[in-house]
Amino acid sequence: MKNAPVNDCPGQQANRDRLLARRDLLKSFVQATLLGLAGSSLAGCAVFSDTFTRELFQSHYRDMTDSELANVISRLEEEVFRQYKKRPEVRTDPPLKGVRYVQAIDLSICLGCGRCMQGCFEENNQSRSPEIKWIIMLHSKHLKIWLLHDSERYTNPPQRKDDGNYYLPVGCQQCDRPACVRSCPVQATWKEPDGITVVDYNWCIGCRYCMAACPYEARKFNWARPTIPRSDLNPLMHYLGNRPRMYGIVEKCTFCIQRVRKGHNPACVDVCPVGARKFGDVNDPSSQVHFIVKQMKTIQLKEDVGTKPRFYYYFSAA
Amino acid sequence: MPSFLRPFLPFARFVYGCLKVILSGSRFYWAWIAFLCVLIVLGGFAYARQFQQGLIVTNMRDQVSWAFYIGNFTFLVGVAAAAVVLVIPAYVYHWKPIKEIAVIGELLAVSAIVMCIMFVVVDIGNPARA
Numbered sequence: 344m345k346n347a348p349v350n351d352c353p354g355q356q357a358n359r360d361r362l363l364a365r366r367d368l369l370k371s372f373v374q375a376t377l378l379g380l381a382g383s384s385l386a387g388c389a390v391f392s393d394t395f396t397r398e399l400f401q402s403h404y405r406d407m408t409d410s411e412l413a414n415v416i417s418r419l420e421e422e423v424f425r426q427y428k429k430r431p432e433v434r435t436d437p438p439l440k441g442v443r444y445v446q447a448i449d450l451s452i453c454l455g456c457g458r459c460m461q462g463c464f465e466e467n468n469q470s471r472s473p474e475i476k477w478i479i480m481l482h483s484k485h486l487k488i489w490l491l492h493d494s495e496r497y498t499n500p501p502q503r504k505d506d507g508n509y510y511l512p513v514g515c516q517q518c519d520r521p522a523c524v525r526s527c528p529v530q531a532t533w534k535e536p537d538g539i540t541v542v543d544y545n546w547c548i549g550c551r552y553c554m555a556a557c558p559y560e561a562r563k564f565n566w567a568r569p570t571i572p573r574s575d576l577n578p579l580m581h582y583l584g585n586r587p588r589m590y591g592i593v594e595k596c597t598f599c600i601q602r603v604r605k606g607h608n609p610a611c612v613d614v615c616p617v618g619a620r621k622f623g624d625v626n627d628p629s630s631q632v633h634f635i636v637k638q639m640k641t642i643q644l645k646e647d648v649g650t651k652p653r654f655y656y657y658f659s660a661a
Numbered sequence: 662m663p664s665f666l667r668p669f670l671p672f673a674r675f676v677y678g679c680l681k682v683i684l685s686g687s688r689f690y691w692a693w694i695a696f697l698c699v700l701i702v703l704g705g706f707a708y709a710r711q712f713q714q715g716l717i718v719t720n721m722r723d724q725v726s727w728a729f730y731i732g733n734f735t736f737l738v739g740v741a742a743a744a745v746v747l748v749i750p751a752y753v754y755h756w757k758p759i760k761e762i763a764v765i766g767e768l769l770a771v772s773a774i775v776m777c778i779m780f781v782v783v784d785i786g787n788p789a790r791a
Contacts, residue, residue: 399789473717529791549716549786555728564786567717590715591786 394418404543404582405533415545416582423580423587427571431578433586436604438537444598445538445625445632446612447641447655448512453619455482455497455510462614463514466599467585468577470569477596478611479560481511514611515540515561515596516644516652523553523562523595532593538653539598541583547592554593558645559652565590598622625653708783716786730784734777741773 401407401415416433423431460478469475480497484507497510521540524532531546532553554562568590580586581601588594599609603622607613612620623630632655635641641655662670686694711718721727747766750756782788 548791566722567715
């Protein structure tokens, strides 16, 4: 075959035949695959329950029309009612115009009491077992803010001693250049115009790439089915915020989107007993955070990784 | 034979040929196949359990085992790519001795790719949506 002359007609003919046969084979293979896929999906539709299929074929939050969204919301409310016997209100408030939310923490007065962790936990319908907490608290003698992974975690507030430690609550930094959003292969997470990074829990496939990408450990994965006692369920919910999550998806702090879009403070800010947490619109010149961001010396966590966090730490007193 | 079935004929012949090769072997071969089937069934049961209870059954929350599934995926992609590259010395440079290995390489590549797909599916939390 190698030494055959170039214009050997029978050889060429045989070659072409072989190519055609191969193409036929490929074509038949593709057809068989398509048929198989169609058949299995039809069978799947018949087997699975109506809610399951409706959930499966639900489109992306930002692509949904108003009527689709209303359908989804009523379905979600029904599901929550069936599971928790509590009538919830799932809201879809859009972002307020011209608002950019920022949070700041005064480290010189943070007590490390852990009430922000607990308040967040209760407000946002977090899984009680296995426990998921959006805020982590670090403590150390010296401020080692570049060592997030190696820092000592602080989880037992009642045993706290006034030993001159710094307490550093770390939550989602709501970055302006979020690594998590860029790493998501299905665009289930995105930045809203008011600066909050949100997740469409029904679009997330649970690949956990965002968790690997986030330098602040702000994203949590539902490794098991979340459990919330019926009495603890917070019935005021937002689609992108604290509605009960399913297992196998990633969730994160949303600055309590269900509260801030109605003009309230996040739960961690309201619950802080010493007022160490400040929250507001950085575009509003009369707000506290505007003053802090523009006038005071602030620290940001891991500035060098270039995520441009919108979460500031500062010292009001030495 | 109806005309719409004709394009499937070469494929059917291919499948028949494969089956003929697969279904012939010594007693040791069948023992090995049985052992592998047992492993496959065990894996199926384990995955059913994971699908029901979530990825918590894998203990991948730990820093060490965090990317166990997806790490295997990248490893097997490398295996498949290397096995496919065996074709180049065999069929581009016409180096005879490696041709026998090239066929085994292709088989290895196909099985590695199948394992890759399965590792991706078991790794993600919501395979039905992806």
